[in-house]
Amino acid sequence: MTRIIIDCDPGHDDMMAIMLASASDKIDLLGVTTVAGNQTGDKTFENALRILTLIKEEIPVARGADKPLLRELVTAPEFHGQSGLDGAELPEPGIKPLHIDAVDFIIDMLEESLEKIVLVPTGPLTNIAMVLLKNPDIKHKIERIVLMGGGMHDSNVTPAAEFNIYVDPEAAKIVFGSGVPITMVGLDVTNRALMSFEEIEGIVADNGVISSKVGPLLKFFANANKKIFGLNGAPIHDALAVAAVIDPTVVETKFLNVQVEVSSELTRGATVVDIYGATSNSPNVDVALEVDTPKFVHFMVDSIRKLDKKFA
Secondary structure (H helix, E strand, O other): OEEEEEEEOOOHHHHHHHHHHHHOOOEEEEEEEEOOOOOOHHHHHHHHHHHHHHOOOOOOEEEOOOOOOOOOOOOOHHHHOOOOOOOOOOOOOOOOOOOOOHHHHHHHHHHHOOOOEEEEEOOOOHHHHHHHHHOHHHHHHEEEEEEEOOOOOOOOOOOOOOHHHHHOHHHHHHHHOOOOOEEEEOHHHHOOOEEEHHHHHHHHHHOOOOHHHHHHHHHHHHHHHHHHHOOOEEEOHHHHHHHHHHOHHHEEEEEEOEEEOOOOOOOOOOEEEOOOOOOOOOOOEEEEEEEOHHHHHHHHHHHHHHHHHHOO
């Protein structure tokens, strides 16, 4: 089993990422850490507790950064609502969180583990950057960082940038320049990791303990993406990063140089991918360029049904 920590800002697609990891027999989910992003830090932290309470996953949960390294926080209520998980009522938190900071938790887990750990950040990279700044020698204990963020062509918060990288570009620059093996699962593939309205209705129709909660959430998220971007369904961005850990063949990657723009007003947070080798910069990131959408959707539907069966 692959040992992972999910660092997230739940978020509808973060919720699906956690559920996919929980349902997989190929993943050992060591813990969940939270960061401000899709909503404020208090809301993303509570949402993580609610998600884990729903699926009865008793694992460590630690709260991380409430703001980016150097900038004011930007959130995304237009996609995720005022709670960060609008669309359905989730249970009150029944999981007791850790009393240590997310950064210290990640460092402790890395130091104590006899095996390397995969970090799966699905929000702004603030916590991960702080881990690398606080303990630079810990890098050798990280097997890989498989992140949802960035994009070569696609963007969603400005004409140049994807949300997670835009929120904290300085943190992203630190992570991308760390030398740790990185897979960037960006918008070029996650916008195609789409659950259609028909597939979502199929989940609603299952009406299980989990699907009855997930279905309305996905409908809310799909409607928001339809209204704003014209997408015919819900792009489950963050879960694709977890899927790429479970089965790397779900995405096709190319090893390329990626730099993060931090200083330009127009292109803040752009992930500049040197796909043509125009510079002499060495490749540093496995960039996801293609996705097997039917395989991914199968993963998602199967994970929800597994959880339904578990609590039937």
